[in-house]
Amino acid sequence: MSDRLPGFSTLAVHAGAQPDPTTGARATPIYQTTSFVFNDADHAASLFGLQAFGNIYTRIGNPTNAVLEERVAALEGGTAALAVASGHAAQVVVLQQLMQPGDEFIAARKLYGGSINQFTHAFKSFGWNVVWADPDDISSFERAVTPRTKAIFIESIANPAGSITDIEAISTVARKAGVPLIVDNTLASPYLIRPIDHGADIVVHSLTKFLGGHGNSLGGIIVDAGTFDWSTGGKYPMLSEPRPEYHGIKLQETFGNFAFAIACRVLGLRDLGPALSPFNAFMILTGIETLPLRMQKQCDNAKAVAEFLAGHSAVASVSYAGLPSDKYHQLARKYAPKGAGAVFTFSLKGGYDAGVSLVSKLQLFSHLANVGDTRSLVIHPASTTHSQLDDAAKIKSGAGPDVVRLSIGIEDKEDLIADLEQALGA
Amino acid sequence: MNHDAYPDNYIRGILNSVKSIAMVGASPVNVRPSYFAFKYLAQRGYDMIPVNPGHVGKELLGKPFVASLSDIGRPIDMIDIFRNSSHILPVVEEALTLDPLPKVIWMQLGARDDVAAAKAESVGIKVVMNRCPKIEYGRLSSEISWMGVNSRTLSSKRAPAPTQGMRLSLNRMSVGGGDTAASDRAAKNKSEQS
Ligand SMILES: Cc1ncc(COP(=O)(O)O)c(C=O)c1O
Numbered sequence: 001m002s003d004r005l006p007g008f009s010t011l012a013v014h015a016g017a018q019p020d021p022t023t024g025a026r027a028t029p030i031y032q033t034t035s036f037v038f039n040d041a042d043h044a045a046s047l048f049g050l051q052a053f054g055n056i057y058t059r060i061g062n063p064t065n066a067v068l069e070e071r072v073a074a075l076e077g078g079t080a081a082l083a084v085a086s087g088h089a090a091q092v093v094v095l096q097q098l099m100q101p102g103d104e105f106i107a108a109r110k111l112y113g114g115s116i117n118q119f120t121h122a123f124k125s126f127g128w129n130v131v132w133a134d135p136d137d138i139s140s141f142e143r144a145v146t147p148r149t150k151a152i153f154i155e156s157i158a159n160p161a162g163s164i165t166d167i168e169a170i171s172t173v174a175r176k177a178g179v180p181l182i183v184d185n186t187l188a189s190p191y192l193i194r195p196i197d198h199g200a201d202i203v204v205h206s207l208t209k210f211l212g213g214h215g216n217s218l219g220g221i222i223v224d225a226g227t228f229d230w231s232t233g234g235k236y237p238m239l240s241e242p243r244p245e246y247h248g249i250k251l252q253e254t255f256g257n258f259a260f261a262i263a264c265r266v267l268g269l270r271d272l273g274p275a276l277s278p279f280n281a282f283m284i285l286t287g288i289e290t291l292p293l294r295m296q297k298q299c300d301n302a303k304a305v306a307e308f309l310a311g312h313s314a315v316a317s318v319s320y321a322g323l324p325s326d327k328y329h330q331l332a333r334k335y336a337p338k339g340a341g342a343v344f345t346f347s348l349k350g351g352y353d354a355g356v357s358l359v360s361k362l363q364l365f366s367h368l369a370n371v372g373d374t375r376s377l378v379i380h381p382a383s384t385t386h387s388q389l390d391d392a393a394k395i396k397s398g399a400g401p402d403v404v405r406l407s408i409g410i411e412d413k414e415d416l417i418a419d420l421e422q423a424l425g426a
Numbered sequence: 427m428n429h430d431a432y433p434d435n436y437i438r439g440i441l442n443s444v445k446s447i448a449m450v451g452a453s454p455v456n457v458r459p460s461y462f463a464f465k466y467l468a469q470r471g472y473d474m475i476p477v478n479p480g481h482v483g484k485e486l487l488g489k490p491f492v493a494s495l496s497d498i499g500r501p502i503d504m505i506d507i508f509r510n511s512s513h514i515l516p517v518v519e520e521a522l523t524l525d526p527l528p529k530v531i532w533m534q535l536g537a538r539d540d541v542a543a544a545k546a547e548s549v550g551i552k553v554v555m556n557r558c559p560k561i562e563y564g565r566l567s568s569e570i571s572w573m574g575v576n577s578r579t580l581s582s583k584r585a586p587a588p589t590q591g592m593r594l595s596l597n598r599m600s601v602g603g604g605d606t607a608a609s610d611r612a613a614k615n616k617s618e619q620s
Contacts, residue, residue, distance in 0.1 A: 005601055011580075011601070014580045014582070015576075015580065016571060016577075018568065018581050018582070018583070018584070018585060019583065019584035019585075021585050021586060021587040022587055046465070049456065049457065051456070051461070051462040051465065052465075052466065053569050053570055053572045055572060061572065061573065061574070063572070065574075066571055066572055066573070066574055067571075070571045070575065070576055070577060073574065073575070073576035074578070077607060077608055078576060078606060078608075079575065080573065080574050080575040080576055081574050081576070082574050083574070196606075197607075225606075225608050225609065226606055226608065226609030227609055227611070227612035228612070229616060246457070247457040248457050249457050253459060253535070253536065254459045254462070255561075256535040256561065257609045257612075257613070258573075258575050258576075261573075261574060261575070262573065265573070265574065
């Protein structure tokens, strides 16, 4: 047995999956079952007490989902992962392990609009207080740290404008503050950026986007980097203190460097309940096998489309970190040398009306609220994903009224450019 | 041996070769990690001996407790120490008086004593620190994948369905060693700070 590190594409196909022990099935079977039989009462007790590895009930774990979990953990370079029903569910489950009512977490202001809403409104009702910082000004994170800060949350490539975050600089702030850095890696996928290599302690994804990749299944995942020491200062009692729901087990002591993933499963998923359907796990796993191929093509297409738009007379500006003139180009070269992602925005000289007109004339691009599909997608964030923000917040998060967001698919780039050309021209 | 990052082959070699394991600090309380690990290793076919002076006269899963390593009275392959780092050295010193010597001294997750390790290694004993044999066995066999853990191994072979009491194959292709690069780095930074 050689200790050789296989490449990313090999892991994308193989990690976590092995022929089925019972049938020899080579594709991962869909274990579409709610529950699993126990061998005997002692086996049941061991499983419920977290003393044995095994399956109990699909809200806590499922063999199809487990393959997905190990696969993404391997691709991200983490110690373990937990799949959940959506990207948003991943965010709730992560923060539930870290936050007590009255605690704070710092979040980058440039985030997916749905996350801004979740943090501002839903989390407020739990007593979890978000403090916003500007990812273009690292000192704003330092200034936001207080004794109640429990975590820092950023996106690697930020939705909607595809801006690149300086993960290492923010991880330094997190380390100094003694709190974990959570990185939403949805828009980059581990093919472009592995945040753990840059200092992230926890990575979350909406699997709904590039990992699943085909626009057919919702899902989310949490990856534990195994890097954070939860025992210091009693700040994270879910991990460091005896858990009454498990007869006094201390999770960090028992599970070591994958204790956070276990906490998310046995305290978060078990009690909050956002389990991923095994069918969705199967669809997403199938998608991940081609992640490297799709992601490269999508980045290459996105660059070609961005270059075309940058040269078009109806376009005021293009925000794509893959363009040498872009503000984030140096960060893109550092963090995402294979490509700057496939989601970006541009603004039209004709403003809001021109944006609405463009969207209505496009024939290949689909007008919908998603990204990371094989198909190319278009949306006007100001009237949709970011519509609940006020105007100032829209502009701050990169979704002003004249802005159009594209998510570039795997079609032929000539056809995408021709579609944009006819829609912009006429 | 670099105790910050063990190659899989080192751990695999140990778990494939040892048969008897004396667990120092084994607890009869069924929510303690030592109890979990004892039970799991016994179920996977290891000959387990619980060592704990506070429980002599009692049994752990049918095995009688002994007070100390020297009370075992027969050769043992591996000593698994479930004690804090500050209590490791005397246990290792006692182990070094055994005849024959144990082949392996293993210190549990969270426990590390480089001085004790060097003493044991100087007489040819293999040492593992800050790891759990249950987790490592589960990882190398990929049984732990049920919990979404990155086993850091791959295999295109069909494995038999695990049953009670069965030894599992640990001979899967390793993907780069015992732990992830990031978690190894973090452990190293921590041990340098303390
Ligand atoms: C960057 C980012 N994070 C999180 C989410 C939320 O994911 P989900 O829709 O799977 O809940 C999205 C969805 O658009 C996203 O783009």
